[in-house]
Amino acid sequence: xxxxxxxxxxxxxxxxxxxxxxxxxxxxxxxxxxxxxxxxxxxxxxxxxxxxxxxxxxxxxxxxxxxxxxxxxxxxxxxxxxxxxxxxxxxxxxxxxxxxxxxxxxxxxxxxxxxxxxxxxxxxxxxxxxxxxxxxxxxxxxxxxxxxxxxxxxxxxxxxxxxxxxxxxxxxxxxxxxxxxxxxxxxxxxxxxxxxxxxxxxxxxxxxxxxxxxxxxxxxxxxxxxxxxxxxxxxxxxxxxxxxxxxxxxxxxxxxxxxxxxxxxxxxxxxxxxxxxxxxxxxxxxxxxxxxxxxxxxxxxxxxxxxxxxxxxxxxxxxxxxxxxxxxxxxxxxxxxxxxxxxxxxxxxxxxxxxxxxxxxxxxxxxxxxxxxxxxxxxxxxxxxxxxxxxxxxxx
Numbered sequence: 001x002x003x004x005x006x007x008x009x010x011x012x013x014x015x016x017x018x019x020x021x022x023x024x025x026x027x028x029x030x031x032x033x034x035x036x037x038x039x040x041x042x043x044x045x046x047x048x049x050x051x052x053x054x055x056x057x058x059x060x061x062x063x064x065x066x067x068x069x070x071x072x073x074x075x076x077x078x079x080x081x082x083x084x085x086x087x088x089x090x091x092x093x094x095x096x097x098x099x100x101x102x103x104x105x106x107x108x109x110x111x112x113x114x115x116x117x118x119x120x121x122x123x124x125x126x127x128x129x130x131x132x133x134x135x136x137x138x139x140x141x142x143x144x145x146x147x148x149x150x151x152x153x154x155x156x157x158x159x160x161x162x163x164x165x166x167x168x169x170x171x172x173x174x175x176x177x178x179x180x181x182x183x184x185x186x187x188x189x190x191x192x193x194x195x196x197x198x199x200x201x202x203x204x205x206x207x208x209x210x211x212x213x214x215x216x217x218x219x220x221x222x223x224x225x226x227x228x229x230x231x232x233x234x235x236x237x238x239x240x241x242x243x244x245x246x247x248x249x250x251x252x253x254x255x256x257x258x259x260x261x262x263x264x265x266x267x268x269x270x271x272x273x274x275x276x277x278x279x280x281x282x283x284x285x286x287x288x289x290x291x292x293x294x295x296x297x298x299x300x301x302x303x304x305x306x307x308x309x310x311x312x313x314x315x316x317x318x319x320x321x322x323x324x325x326x327x328x329x330x331x332x333x334x335x336x337x338x339x340x341x342x343x344x345x346x347x348x349x350x351x352x353x354x355x356x357x358x359x360x361x362x363x364x365x366x367x368x369x370x371x372x373x374x375x376x377x378x379x380x381x382x383x384x385x386x387x388x389x390x391x392x393x394x395x396x
Contacts, residue, residue, distance in 0.1 A: 016063075017122070020115045023073075027112040031105055065121065069114040076107045120160055123147060124167050131172055138183055145189035152196040161201060170197055170208050178210070178217040187221060191229040198236050206237050211244040219253045227257070227268040234275045239356055242280045251276075251287045258296045263305065267339045270300070277350035282361050285351065289365070294372035297347060298386065300340035302378070307334070307341040310389045344373060345389035352393075366390065 127144040130137075148169075151160075164170065176182055176190040194214070197205045214233070218226040234241050245251060254276075257269035273293065276284055300306055309331055335341055348369055352362055370387055377383035 024112050024115040027108040031108050065118055072107050072111045079104050117159060120163055124163055124169060128167055128172055131176055141186055142189055145193055149193050149196045152200050156201055170205055174210055178213045184221055188223060188225040191226055195229045195232045202236050211241055212248055215245055215248060215250055219250055224264050224268055231268060231272045231275060238279050242276050242284050246284045246287055252291050255291045255293060270343060274347060274350050277347050278354035279356050281356045285365055289368060294369055295376040297344045298376040301343050303340060305338050305340050307338045308385050309342040342389050344386050345393040348390045349393045
C-alpha cells in the first residue's frame with residue numbers, strides 16, 4: 001500500500017500526522033459546538049482551519065489519498081467567504097447564512113472523516129510492515145498493536161472494514177498469534193486485536209479464524225490475557241469453537257488451569273468452562289465431567305474464595321421482585337470477593353439453560369453431577385448444601 005507520491009515523504013509522516021491531527025481537531029470543534037456560532041469567520045475553529053490550509057498545501061499536494069481533503073478545504077474557504085458577504089439583516093441574508101452554516105458543518109465533518117481515513121491507512125500499513133519484519137523493537141510493536149486495538153474498538157465503520165480486508169490484517173495478526181517464536185506479549189496483543197476484529201464484525205471475521213491453531217496458541221501461552229481471549233472467542237463463535245476445542249483434545253488443558261496458583265487464572269478458566277457448559281454438545285460436557293471437573297469445582301467452592309449463595313436466597317423464588325434486586329446486588333458483591341461461590345450449581349445452571357444439549361441429556365447430566373458431588377464432598381453437610389443449590393438452581 002503506497003500512500004505518498006514522494007518516496008522520501010514517508011520519513012515526514014510524523015510531521016504530516018501532526019498537521020492533519022490539528023486539522024481534524026479544528027474540524028471536530030466546528031461540528032461539536034454549534035451553539036458558539038462556529039460558522040462565523042472569526043471563530044477559533046474557522047481561523048485554525050484556514051491558517052492550517054496554507055501549512056498543509058505542500059503536504060496535501062504530494063499525497064493522492066489527500067486530494068479529496070484538498071477539495072473539502074477549498075470548499076470550506078469558499079463557504080466562509082460567502083458567509084462574510086451575507087452580514088445583512090434581511091430575510092435573504094438570514095437564509096443564506098443558515099444554509100452556509102449548515103454547509104460549513106457538513107464540510108467540516110467530511111474533512112474530519114478524510115483525515116481519519118488517512119490516519120487509518122497509515123496506521124495499518126505501519127503495523128503490518130513491522131509485523132512482517134523481525135522483532136527489532138518490541139515496545140514500538142506493542143504500541144502499534146495497542147493503537148490498532150483501540151481504533152477497532154471504537155465501533156463499526158464500513159470504510160475501515162474495507163481497509164482491514166484489503167490489507168489482510170486479520171490473517172497477519174493470526175499468524176503472529178500462532179507463532180511460538182514471537183515474544184508472548186506480542187502474541188497476546190495480537191490476540192487482543194483478533195478478538196477486537198471479531199467484535200467489530202463477527203459475521204465477517206469469525207469465518208477467517210483458524211480455530212485449531214488459535215486455540216492451541218492461546219492455551220500454549222498459559223496467560224490470563226490469552227485465556228480471556230479464548231473465553232471471548234468461545235462466546236462469539238459458539239458450538240463450532242467448542243467442538244474444535246474438544247476434537248483437538250484441549251479440554252484437559254483448560255481443566256488443569258483450575259488448579260493454578262494464580263487466582264485470576266482460575267477465575268478466567270472457570271469462565272471458559274461455564275461458557276463451554278452453555279454452548280457445548282454432549283461430548284464436550286462428558287469430556288469435562290470425565291476430566292474430574294465436579295471434584296475440582298467442589299474443592300474451589302470449599303476454598304476461601306468459595307462459599308454458598310443459597311444462604312442469600314439465590315435459588316429462593318418466593319421473594320418479591322424488589323427484594324430480588326437487593327439480593328442480586330449482595331450476590332454480585334459477594335462474588336467479586338468469592339468468585340467460586342456456588343460454582344457447582346452455576347455450572348449445572350449453564351447446562352440446564354444452555355444451547356448444546358437435548359432435554360434428556362440435561363436430565364442425565366444433572367443426575368451425574370449430583371452423584372459426583374456426593375463422591376467429592378468431605379461430609380454429608382457439604383454434599384447436602386451443594387445438592388440443594390444444584391436442585392434449586394435448575395428445573396427438576
